[in-house]
Amino acid sequence: MRLTRVDVHNDKDLAKKVKELYRLAFPKEERVAWPLLWYNTKRKDIALTAYLDEELFCGFTVSVTMDGLCYILFLAVAESQRGKGYGSQILQNLQESYEALGLNVEVLDPTASNYLQRKRRFAFYEKNGFYDTGYHVWEVGGKFRVLSTRKDLPMEQVKQVFRKLTLGFLKARTD
Numbered sequence: 001m002r003l004t005r006v007d008v009h010n011d012k013d014l015a016k017k018v019k020e021l022y023r024l025a026f027p028k029e030e031r032v033a034w035p036l037l038w039y040n041t042k043r044k045d046i047a048l049t050a051y052l053d054e055e056l057f058c059g060f061t062v063s064v065t066m067d068g069l070c071y072i073l074f075l076a077v078a079e080s081q082r083g084k085g086y087g088s089q090i091l092q093n094l095q096e097s098y099e100a101l102g103l104n105v106e107v108l109d110p111t112a113s114n115y116l117q118r119k120r121r122f123a124f125y126e127k128n129g130f131y132d133t134g135y136h137v138w139e140v141g142g143k144f145r146v147l148s149t150r151k152d153l154p155m156e157q158v159k160q161v162f163r164k165l166t167l168g169f170l171k172a173r174t175d
Helices: 012-025 034-039 086-093 115-127 153-163
Strands: 001-007 046-053 055-067 069-077 101-104 133-141 144-146
Touching: 001 012, 001 086, 012 034, 012 046, 012 055, 012 069, 034 046, 046 086, 055 086, 055 153, 069 086, 086 101, 086 115, 101 115, 101 153, 115 144, 133 153
Parallel strands: 069 101
Antiparallel strands: 001 046, 046 055, 055 069, 101 144, 133 144
């Protein structure tokens, strides 16, 4: 398995696959409107990247980069490719290019209807070298836990990512 990164903006067929996976993989309340996401990912510091194993579409990421940190906003693996190691491979691919990775995951709330899914997702990221920073952020879709491959990720850096993402209009609400 050798993944290749592809800028989705350069391939209309791939863009359709990414858009469909985005719609299927994330709840409506956690998604940004596709036209807004598409437009923003044309910025130099925000990437919409597909991952291919030869010609096979495996998944995608949307990420913001700043000062050696790649903050993953969305990561999804094609449903037919889940459980084959592609998610871990995508993360490894990113770790080879950046000093640190960061991302948000749903809070581990035992009363949540998808609690087991949240636990599996959290365990997946721990297995792939992520640490619980102890930080929370409030964003579209609710309250999320911040994970990072750096144990000592400064909360100020997370706030800077959100300021950059929203051009300074919105700040990450934290606790």
